[in-house]
Amino acid sequence: MIYVNDLRKEFKKAIKEPGLKGSVKALFSPKNEIVKAVDGISFHVPKGEMLGFIGPNGAGKSTVIKMLTGILTPTSGTCEINGFIPQKDRQRYVKEIGVVFGQRTQLWWDLALRETYAVLKEIYDVPDKEYKKRMEFLNEVLELDEFISSPVRTLSLGQRMRADIAASLLHNPKVLFLDEPTIGLDVVVKDNIRNAIQKINAEEGTTVILTTHDLADIELLCDRIVMIDKGKKVFDGQLNDLRHEFGQMRDLQFELISKSDISKLNYKADLKLSDEDVKIENEKSSVSVRFDSEKVSVEDILSYTLSKVHVKDINLKDADIEEIIRRLYRQEVSIDEV
Amino acid sequence: MKFKKFIRTYKPFTRAGMLESVQYRANFFCFLIGEIMSCFIMFFVWKAVFLSSDSETFMGFTMEDMVVYLFITFLTGYLTYSDGTYAIAMEIRDGSIAMRMIKPCSFDMCFLFQELGNKIINVLFIFAPLVLGVEAYRWAITGECQFQIQHFLLYVISLVLAYLISFYFNVSYGFMAFYLKNLWGADILKEVIINFLSGATIPLAFMPEILADVLGFLPFSSLSYTPVMIYMGMYSGMEILSRILMQIFWLCFMVVLSKIIWNHAVKRLCSQEG
Ligand SMILES: Nc1ncnc2c1ncn2[C@@H]1O[C@H](COP(=O)(O)OP(=O)(O)OP(=O)(O)O)[C@@H](O)[C@H]1O
Ligand SMILES: [Mg+2]
Numbered sequence: 099m100i101y102v103n104d105l106r107k108e109f110k111k112a113i114k115e116p117g118l119k120g121s122v123k124a125l126f127s128p129k130n131e132i133v134k135a136v137d138g139i140s141f142h143v144p145k146g147e148m149l150g151f152i153g154p155n156g157a158g159k160s161t162v163i164k165m166l167t168g169i170l171t172p173t174s175g176t177c178e179i180n181g182f183i184p185q186k187d188r189q190r191y192v193k194e195i196g197v198v199f200g201q202r203t204q205l206w207w208d209l210a211l212r213e214t215y216a217v218l219k220e221i222y223d224v225p226d227k228e229y230k231k232r233m234e235f236l237n238e239v240l241e242l243d244e245f246i247s248s249p250v251r252t253l254s255l256g257q258r259m260r261a262d263i264a265a266s267l268l269h270n271p272k273v274l275f276l277d278e279p280t281i282g283l284d285v286v287v288k289d290n291i292r293n294a295i296q297k298i299n300a301e302e303g304t305t306v307i308l309t310t311h312d313l314a315d316i317e318l319l320c321d322r323i324v325m326i327d328k329g330k331k332v333f334d335g336q337l338n339d340l341r342h343e344f345g346q347m348r349d350l351q352f353e354l355i356s357k358s359d360i361s362k363l364n365y366k367a368d369l370k371l372s373d374e375d376v377k378i379e380n381e382k383s384s385v386s387v388r389f390d391s392e393k394v395s396v397e398d399i400l401s402y403t404l405s406k407v408h409v410k411d412i413n414l415k416d417a418d419i420e421e422i423i424r425r426l427y428r429q430e431v432s433i434d435e436v
Numbered sequence: 437m438k439f440k441k442f443i444r445t446y447k448p449f450t451r452a453g454m455l456e457s458v459q460y461r462a463n464f465f466c467f468l469i470g471e472i473m474s475c476f477i478m479f480f481v482w483k484a485v486f487l488s489s490d491s492e493t494f495m496g497f498t499m500e501d502m503v504v505y506l507f508i509t510f511l512t513g514y515l516t517y518s519d520g521t522y523a524i525a526m527e528i529r530d531g532s533i534a535m536r537m538i539k540p541c542s543f544d545m546c547f548l549f550q551e552l553g554n555k556i557i558n559v560l561f562i563f564a565p566l567v568l569g570v571e572a573y574r575w576a577i578t579g580e581c582q583f584q585i586q587h588f589l590l591y592v593i594s595l596v597l598a599y600l601i602s603f604y605f606n607v608s609y610g611f612m613a614f615y616l617k618n619l620w621g622a623d624i625l626k627e628v629i630i631n632f633l634s635g636a637t638i639p640l641a642f643m644p645e646i647l648a649d650v651l652g653f654l655p656f657s658s659l660s661y662t663p664v665m666i667y668m669g670m671y672s673g674m675e676i677l678s679r680i681l682m683q684i685f686w687l688c689f690m691v692v693l694s695k696i697i698w699n700h701a702v703k704r705l706c707s708q709e710g
Contacts, residue, residue: 164534167538168537168538168706169534169537169538169705169706170706170707171703171706171707185706188537189540190540192537192538192539192540193540195538197538199535202531202532202535203535204535204538204539206449206452206546208449208452208453208455208456208550209448209449209452210448210452213448213451213452214448216444216448217445217446217448217449217541220441220444220445221445221539221540221541222540249452
């Protein structure tokens with residue numbers, strides 16, 4: 099369905115020294131720096147899969163999406179979607195895909211939303227019956243009714259995003275590209291949008307590629323994630339694999355009987371652990387210990403704590419996906435471990 | 437069927453354009469008053485020119501012709517004005533032009549039909565009053581009705597062609613934002629030059645013959661001078677035909693030019709995006 103092979107994109111960036119002198123210098127002898135935004139990425143997505151792209155800011159996620167949708171031409175490497183090469187057969191290719199860039203609307207600023215959909219119906223050749231059915235569905239999950247007569251420029255961010263998502267689904271695309279579809283939305287709208295994506299994927303077998311910084315999107319929607327950093331792929335697999343690979347972080351919480359006992363606990367010194375390996379948070383009479391289970395076992399932490407203080411309650415939390423990703427982004431875990 | 441679909445696709449843009457100009461009506465009237473004032477200023481300037489000359493006519497124009505020329509030139513310029521340069525330059529600057537590439541829809545039609553909506557409102561509000569005013573003036577001065585329906589109809593055809601030329605010229609020019617950093621300064625210069633070259637500032641007939649001939653072949657005279665001369669009945673039948681053919685030629689030229697520039701711009705956009 100989607101084949102991406104050794105995709106690269108380099109941007110030339112003009113280096114400008116600060117100040118007027120720098121500007122003048124740049125005018126006569128412009129210096130360019132090459133930014134490798136995407137640096138050799140390959141993956142394959144079968145039909146009907148939902149793939150999540152994650153990675154820190156500036157990792158190159160949007161650049162990949164732009165190449166897949168044909169907005170940018172790769173510096174080298176290939177991508178093929180549905181048998182199309184996006185840049186080659188643009189007019190026919192874009193009829194088969196839906197695209198949403200969360201940062202920027204693709205709707206016509208001055209048209210009322212209802213008219214926007216009427217125009218899209220014509221340019222995508224959606225038959226009347228299909229159009230009606232689809233509008234009903236989208237209306238139901240995205241609640242477009244409340245603002246369907248307003249011009250797009252008057253919509254709030256959340257309304258606009260719902261409108262954009264609906265617009266990208268109207269023609270029943272085979273592949274849906276979503277670049278940060280839940281950015282800046284409230285919880286309810288996020289839920290609605292996730293619902294819409296999930297339903298479309300389940301009912302029509304739409305292949306979905308999305309990027310996000312909200313890990314809940316990934317947990318709720320994606321079958322698989324690809325993590326990129328500095329233009330390179332650093333992880334490709336199921337969310338559960340990631341959990342297993344980096345699952346050594348554990349969170350133990352103790353509820354103490356007496357608040358004053360807290361001072362008796364000194365994990366770092368007594369167990370000889372570094373700041374990296376263990377993090378302690380105290381709140382009232384509870385202590386939360388987050389530790390690397392490869393460095394120190396659950397048993398050690400437990401027996402140490404029980405030997406020092408009296409405990410009312412114990413709670414062991416599973417590895418938190420957010421913590422794993424945080425460590426990956428900060429490069430506390432190296433790429434080779436993957 | 438194809439045509440019907442085409443209209444169905446772009447009609448909403450026209451409606452939005454109409455709504456837009458109705459919404460900014462107050463703005464529009466202020467602007468209009470300013471423009472008409474400047475017409476009157478030009479009127480007094482030319483009146484002084486005529487008073488200081490000995491004969492009734494000046495380079496073949498009577499004072500009455502001059503008045504008609506001024507106001508019809510204003511009307512023509514107003515109706516053929518196109519905002520494409522600005523709109524496209526803005527889209528290039530903020531990068532939203534890229535969004536046009538992921539929709540299977542032609543980039544110029546959305547602009548064109550939205551602007552047509554503006555034009556419809558303009559025609560309703562100023563076309564009729566201005567033409568009536570000019571004709572009333574001519575009647576009052578000469579004592580008989582000068583209005584000729586066939587000239588008027590040919591004028592309308594020529595006006596539509598002039599608008600389309602102007603539209604595609606501005607679209608092409610707007611894409612220059614890809615290549616020029618500051619289009620705004622270049623834009624003001626463009627207006628002044630075009631006003632001069634198109635005969636809107638001074639009738640081409642007043643210029644040295646060689647210059648007038650050269651300008652007659654350039655696209656600019658198609659923008660304003662041709663329709664105005666047709667309205668005034670200054671051309672013979674053959675001349676009208678050749679001038680309109682010339683307009684059609686320039687229209688095709690501009691359409692092709694805008695497509696070439698668009699394709700080139702897309703390539704550039706794809707390799708560097710900005
Ligand atoms: N048009 C451009 N010209 C020059 N450099 C660019 C251009 N577009 C992107 N870049 C650079 O390429 C890198 C990747 O950018 P990209 O927008 O793909 O990141 P991202 O993963 O989407 O980040 P975010 O999470 O912040 O959206 C960045 O370093 C960015 O500065
Ligand atoms: Mg991005």
